[in-house]
Amino acid sequence: MFRSAWEWYLQRVTGGLLIVLLAAHFWVEHFMTAQLRSGNLTYEAILARISNPAWQAIDIAFLIIALYHGLNGLRNIILDYGRLERRGVAVLNIALVLVGAVWAWWGIMAFSRL
Amino acid sequence: MKLYLRQAVRKYRWQYSGMVAWFIQRATGLLLLFYLFLHVETISKLSQGPVAFDAAMATFSSPLFKLLEIALLGTVVLHALNGIRITLVDLDIGMKKQRHLFWWVTVGIGILVFLAGAIPIFLDAVLKV
Amino acid sequence: MELNITLRVSRHPARNGKAFDEFQVKLEEKMSVLDALFRVQREQDSSLGFRCSCRVGMCGTCAVYVNRIPRLACSTLVKSLESDVVTIEPLPHYPIVKDVAVSLEPFFEQWRRAKPAFRPRNPDSAELARIPKDSKYRLLTPTKRDCITCGACFAACSIVGMNDHYLGPAAINKAFLRILDPRDAAREERVKILDRSLDGVWRCHTQFNCTAACPRNIDVTDSIVRIKRALLWPGRLLKP
Numbered sequence: 001m002f003r004s005a006w007e008w009y010l011q012r013v014t015g016g017l018l019i020v021l022l023a024a025h026f027w028v029e030h031f032m033t034a035q036l037r038s039g040n041l042t043y044e045a046i047l048a049r050i051s052n053p054a055w056q057a058i059d060i061a062f063l064i065i066a067l068y069h070g071l072n073g074l075r076n077i078i079l080d081y082g083r084l085e086r087r088g089v090a091v092l093n094i095a096l097v098l099v100g101a102v103w104a105w106w107g108i109m110a111f112s113r114l
Numbered sequence: 115m116k117l118y119l120r121q122a123v124r125k126y127r128w129q130y131s132g133m134v135a136w137f138i139q140r141a142t143g144l145l146l147l148f149y150l151f152l153h154v155e156t157i158s159k160l161s162q163g164p165v166a167f168d169a170a171m172a173t174f175s176s177p178l179f180k181l182l183e184i185a186l187l188g189t190v191v192l193h194a195l196n197g198i199r200i201t202l203v204d205l206d207i208g209m210k211k212q213r214h215l216f217w218w219v220t221v222g223i224g225i226l227v228f229l230a231g232a233i234p235i236f237l238d239a240v241l242k243v
Numbered sequence: 244m245e246l247n248i249t250l251r252v253s254r255h256p257a258r259n260g261k262a263f264d265e266f267q268v269k270l271e272e273k274m275s276v277l278d279a280l281f282r283v284q285r286e287q288d289s290s291l292g293f294r295c296s297c298r299v300g301m302c303g304t305c306a307v308y309v310n311r312i313p314r315l316a317c318s319t320l321v322k323s324l325e326s327d328v329v330t331i332e333p334l335p336h337y338p339i340v341k342d343v344a345v346s347l348e349p350f351f352e353q354w355r356r357a358k359p360a361f362r363p364r365n366p367d368s369a370e371l372a373r374i375p376k377d378s379k380y381r382l383l384t385p386t387k388r389d390c391i392t393c394g395a396c397f398a399a400c401s402i403v404g405m406n407d408h409y410l411g412p413a414a415i416n417k418a419f420l421r422i423l424d425p426r427d428a429a430r431e432e433r434v435k436i437l438d439r440s441l442d443g444v445w446r447c448h449t450q451f452n453c454t455a456a457c458p459r460n461i462d463v464t465d466s467i468v469r470i471k472r473a474l475l476w477p478g479r480l481l482k483p
Contacts, residue, residue, distance in 0.1 A: 082406030132451035
């Protein structure tokens, strides 16, 4: 695992990245055209975008960054309560890494059969 | 008694705005993590083909879900702007002005960004003008 | 015109089944909360328990919750509260001794853990230490070394409230001062304690409650954030 200082630092860095990625994501999926604004995000529209490997890479990176930021945030909340000992923290770390890995796999697999 | 209450509210709002900000950050963070779960769940329908995915999308284009989407935008904006405030404080920028940062950057700019995003969705998808 | 204020004082153990007692006190110009408590103790209820020592805001004994905000009773003028009801409670996060007097033991337990005592690098040196006037130690300490260990920050910190092991603002501020001191020899030990992810500086989420509560206006949160930044490269910090 990272040292605490780097976890703290990465939480800020990923947060900054997420703001940029999220703004782009909102724009592309919800605001860019009148059709999107009225809420008609169709399979074809996503397929047209996701067939570009650059978009695939961006989306996968987005998911992994969001998962790191979210799960590390959850870890911080749990640590704040001070109920865990050293071994408890180790178990928590492993559990969160596993949850993150499964979660990321689940998201990435959605694109696999397109 | 009324005076005491008014004073407590005033003092809390001002003296403890950092704590209010922390609570908002924590609550919105947990909501967003839960939303990420729902979002990946929806995205995973892509692999079941166009029919399943477009059926899910049809549900989400109903006015109720559009209102929830506006609420999501508000949650994201609060979390993001407050995150910027926290990062600025961590970088020793605006340390002495952190209360102003909270009320003007997080809440003030937050409302503007929220309205800028929420009004188009509301007009196009909820009222369908 | 004679003005009366109502002093609502928390009682521990509860008296006659009531957790609060109300007293009417004549408001006087320049009357502090501590003056009001003394007035009640002398004239109305001699069993009222509270702590104080110096009465001029330099010993840190009389910190209490005044209208839900940790303050020094001796340095808070009743008039400045702009309220006709003044509620006095013991500080939270501490075991209560009697009425509004608490034991600061949890505070000093963490204080000791941060190794507050100065440990000289050269104990036998007869030379006077030179602190350059533009050094970080010289520039930062004047605002940060005024701590009177009143425990107000510890009571205001919501992380202390949820985590029994957290060092707390005052102890971290003290350790920060010692680390800055170029003559200090226990730097490495202190850094190790501050860097602990379960109860060190990483549990602070910059709520600024400690800074708001400090009666000596120490920017405690600033000290904590400075340590966090320094811990990214502790090697640099450990150089004398």
